[in-house]
Amino acid sequence: MLSETSTATVRATLPAVGAALGDITDLFYRKLFAAHPELLRDLFNRGNQAAGLQKQALAGSIAAFATYLVEHPESRPDVMLNRIAHKHASLGVTREQYPIVHRHLFAAIAEVLGEAVTPEVAAAWDEVYWLMANALIAAEERLYAAQQVAAGDVWRTWRVLDRTEETADCTTFRLVPADGAPAPGFRPGQYVSVQVELADGARQIRQYSLSCAPGSEVRSLTVKRVHGPAAGGPDGEVSQHLHDRVHPGDTLRVSAPYGDLVLTDTSAPLLLASAGIGCTPMLSMLEHLAETGHPSPVTVVHGDRSPADHALRTEHRALARKLADAEVLFWYERDATPEDRAGRVDLSGLAPAPGTLAYLCGPLPFMRAVREQLLAKGLPAADIHYEVFGPDLWPAST
Structure with a gap:
């Protein structure tokens, strides 16, 4: 929980910080990618960055988390945190990356808000960040342990058995583990990440839901082609690569399955x-x-x-x-x-x-x-x- 002193400070500064979050997250990503271009190339979705969607999502999650801490000091927004943790686990995010994010995020906060960031304000928002970060780190490491993989080591090579053109824009790929070992279990509704190497050498990652039942050793992914210009940027570069270049016999790097939209064991309607x-x-x-x-x-x-x-x-x-x-x-x-x-x-x-x-x-x-x-x-x-x-x-x- 947030300390009483920090709760008062966050409550007082939340309107100003919230109003500036768009500028803060924009500057944060520019600083982060300038220092670590490999993160934009091989981890973050370049299409979402170009369209500003990731910036909106980050700003919304920070504001939602801080607001929740102030309004519900005895609890945490675990539903939101769990959803983020599953996405991070599917990307192979590790605890070592959180200090990097902290450094560039707080540099952006100081630059955008200037003198308003007193030592007390910085300490309060630092507490908010690490409450959120440590909760995510713990959740992600539990998810890795559940899949019996080392933290961040979620990738395996899968072979494409066949592909079916479902509609003009949707293709189903059926995959099996390339090494012949058993496929990891999953729950109905979960997704996997697929990483492909593009023409410029970037290894971009996208998530696709598994459209088959958990008991099958053959996994089905139905991928919709996303047209970049309509999305306002290069979004769709992975789906277009899969549609245009991936055929039976090819291999793909696929993550362990994650996702929190899953059926519970229930007989309910x-x-x-x-x-x-x-x-x-x-x-x-x-x-x-x-x-x-x-x-x-x-x-x-x-x-x-x-x-x-x-x-x-x-x-x-x-x-x-x-x-x-x-x-x-x-x-x-x-x-x-x-x-x-x-x-x-x-x-x-x-x-x-x-x-x-x-x-x-x-x-x-x-x-x-x-x-x-x-x-x-x-x-x-x-x-x-x-x-x-x-x-x-x-x-x-x-």
Whole structure:
């Protein structure tokens, strides 16, 4: 917990620091990458940096963490920390990198805020940083231990068995460990990081959900091609590399599986809501539920531009139909078939069963809209779980 003295200082300075966080994080990243260009080349997502998304996510998480410490001095925002820890573990982040971040972050704070950063203010925010950093370090090391890997050593070489063009922009790659050793276990809904070497020598990393059931030795990744110019920068360079250059027989460096959007061992009613490529973790969940004979109602919701854009559409519906009690609701903005619904996802006519647990994955506006509808129907906030592809901007947008 934050000390009483630091709590008072952080409370008093939070408005000023919060207002300057955009400038602070921008300067922080410039300082960090000037001193350690290898981090931008081989660890951070260059597309997110170019578009400013990582800066927004960092600012939002710092502000959310500090605000929580001030308003709830006896606890921590463990849900947010757990999500960050899983992402860091999938990238191989280690405790040795936190002092590097601290040095450049606090240099940026001092430069942006100037004389306002008194020794007392610096000490208080230093305490905030290390409370957050040490919580993440501990969580990440637990995650490494659970996968029985050394801290940061998450990578293995996998071989591509085959690839299937699902839609014009989505391709499924099926992989097996190149060394023939057993594949690590995972939970339905988790993702892996994939690292590829690009033409300029950079080793860029992206996360992709596993779209298969945990019991299979063959792992399936469905990758959507992201078009760089539409994203405002080079984002999409990894997905385009995978689509254009990776074929059966090639190898990929793939991390151990991580991610906190996972099914719990429960017989509760479920609602699995996705949009776009957010359907991939839902397919893993559905296949697992079908294999284990889930007894309670499952409502499957998906929204997309059209049936032709819905990756794994046939499998999505077929897996749901294997369940004892499932309702499938697909919405399409155009070309909806008679068994589907036209327009965007609208849950106004849905009555979730008591005790329903909801899992959401897709673009942030979609998840916010679905979450608001579910809250209005009486679902407790604690029973609505979500996964974000890319930087988690939810804290920065609330």
